[in-house]
Amino acid sequence: MVEEQNWSLYLIQCADGTLYTGIARGLEKRIATHNDGSGARYTRGRGPVTLVYREDFPDRATASKREYEVKRMTRREKLKLIESHAK
DSSP states (O other): OOOTTSEEEEEEEOTTSOEEEEEEESHHHHHHHHHTTOSOGGGTTSOSOEEEEEEEESSHHHHHHHHHHHHTSOHHHHHHHHHHHHO
16 A cells, blocks of 8 residues: 555546546545545536646655646547556
């Protein structure tokens, strides 16, 4: 099991098919906040959301750098990333 101190980069798929990228500590709790409508403004009204990708990092700085990289990707690139780790 991943320790709470670790940071996770995550991609979730909203009910409308869009993807959202974020970072969090305690990812399961964060996904729950997205689903109950108290998460990011973007995901409100787009639930339920489903976790489709995750990477874990030892600290926030590293997770933030990776988040920046992923957020700059096109949708197609993000889908390839998700697919490459699903195998």
